[in-house]
Amino acid sequence: MALDKPYSDIPGTIVFDSDMARAGYHANQFCMSLMKPENRERFLADERAYLDEWPMSEEQKQAILDRNYLRLQQLGGNVYYFAKMFFTDKKSVAYGSSTMAGMSEQEYMQMMIDGGRSIEGNRFTKEQENG
Amino acid sequence: MARLTAGLTTSHVPAIGAAIDLGKTQEPYWKPLFDGFEFSRKWMQENKPDVVFLVYNDHASAFDLSNIPTFAIGCGEEYESTDEGWGPRPIPTVKGAPDLAWHIRQSVIQDDFDLTTVSEMTVDHGFTVPLSLLFGQPKEWPCLVIPFAVNVIVYPPPSGRRCYEIGKSIRKAIDSFDDDLNVQIWGTGGMSHQLQGPRAGLINKDFDMKFFEDLIHNPEALAEMPHVEYQRDAGSEGIELVMWLIMRGAMDAKVKEIHRHYHVPASSTAVGHLILENA
Numbered sequence: 235m236a237l238d239k240p241y242s243d244i245p246g247t248i249v250f251d252s253d254m255a256r257a258g259y260h261a262n263q264f265c266m267s268l269m270k271p272e273n274r275e276r277f278l279a280d281e282r283a284y285l286d287e288w289p290m291s292e293e294q295k296q297a298i299l300d301r302n303y304l305r306l307q308q309l310g311g312n313v314y315y316f317a318k319m320f321f322t323d324k325k326s327v328a329y330g331s332s333t334m335a336g337m338s339e340q341e342y343m344q345m346m347i348d349g350g351r352s353i354e355g356n357r358f359t360k361e362q363e364n365g
Numbered sequence: 366m367a368r369l370t371a372g373l374t375t376s377h378v379p380a381i382g383a384a385i386d387l388g389k390t391q392e393p394y395w396k397p398l399f400d401g402f403e404f405s406r407k408w409m410q411e412n413k414p415d416v417v418f419l420v421y422n423d424h425a426s427a428f429d430l431s432n433i434p435t436f437a438i439g440c441g442e443e444y445e446s447t448d449e450g451w452g453p454r455p456i457p458t459v460k461g462a463p464d465l466a467w468h469i470r471q472s473v474i475q476d477d478f479d480l481t482t483v484s485e486m487t488v489d490h491g492f493t494v495p496l497s498l499l500f501g502q503p504k505e506w507p508c509l510v511i512p513f514a515v516n517v518i519v520y521p522p523p524s525g526r527r528c529y530e531i532g533k534s535i536r537k538a539i540d541s542f543d544d545d546l547n548v549q550i551w552g553t554g555g556m557s558h559q560l561q562g563p564r565a566g567l568i569n570k571d572f573d574m575k576f577f578e579d580l581i582h583n584p585e586a587l588a589e590m591p592h593v594e595y596q597r598d599a600g601s602e603g604i605e606l607v608m609w610l611i612m613r614g615a616m617d618a619k620v621k622e623i624h625r626h627y628h629v630p631a632s633s634t635a636v637g638h639l640i641l642e643n644a
């Protein structure tokens with residue numbers, strides 16, 4: 235029997251639960267390694283070689299090389315771990331969020347200043363299917 | 366005997382810490398947020414605690430996926446700030462309260478709550494930003510602090526009910542400590558926010574306002590709110606708000622509101638802040 239996941243129908247949202255943590259374990263732990271400055275240097279010098287030291291899937295490695303955080307989240311990555319990549323690239327957490335929301339950082343920051351993304355039509359995936 | 370004299374809540378957004386550290390608090394983006402803590406800083410000076418029991422979550426700093434305690438009580442003598450990528454925050458070393466912390470630990474485990482006991486760890490923005498918000502930039506922190514780290518990052522966090530009940534157990538432990546200490550409990554994190562996925566940037570002011578009211582006046586009912594309601598209505602990261610129930614469980618059934626502040630945004634987060642006293 236599968237676990238009860240009442241959060242499965244929240245639009246634009248992947249909950250970082252056991253299944254996602256299991257799938258993304260090595261990708262997230264790779265991100266943790268970037269907390270050390272010497273590792274950040276080594277990674278930036280040759281990203282592919284650094285990634286090949288980790289037992290991650292090829293898809294996860296490619297998502298990291300592409301800095302495709304949305305894809306990486308689908309493959310089990312979590313934003314608090316991505317944050318180590320954001321600062322490695324000298325970017326902010328808001329920048330990372332903006333890429334996942336499909337917006338420029340400026341658009342995203344303006345949206346936040348204007349009160350944030352509205353909950354209207356954003357509670358259930360079926361609200362969005364009905365256009 | 367030790368006395369719990371106040372409960373407080375505040376958001377712990379890392380950008381708030383950066384604004385303080387870089388001297389940006391009076392810039393137009395930040396000023397309205399910090400203005401709401403002016404009262405609180407004065408109140409804190411007039412009502413200085415001996416110990417703050419600070420409930421927060423670590424953000425993949427001291428704990429990563431290799432080690433995920435649900436509840437971790439800090440029984441250490443002191444704590445340094447984590448280097449989260451921009452160097453450790455330029456703040457004084459946090460002095461712990463190990464006598465009280467070990468006492469609380471034993472009492473709470475005796476009440477059938479399963480705690481992890483941690484005596485050596487760094488503390489990240491979740492812990493240090495509230496200290497900076499309430500105490501500014503002192504040379505030494507004016508009180509001792511006990512870190513209480515809750516897992517809210519890898520689903521599931523403990524339930525609202527579990528948080529509320531452990532709050533009651535923490536209160537009982539404080540009440541049974543012989544030394545005459547003035548203790549406050551702080552619940553941190555929140556309010557509504559979502560940092561990841563296409564729905565990043567979600568803010569729900571209606572939810573947040575209702576959360577303030579229910580926390581103060583109807584915590585028993587609020588403790589029954591399921592995780593999915595936090596996630597759906599307050600954002601995947603808004604689930605942090607369960608930690609505010611630990612604070613509330615430690616307070617008396619009836620509390621009075623001393624101060625309230627709400628501001629959007631601090632980066633992607635709705636900032637909420639309360640000061641409560643037992644009524």
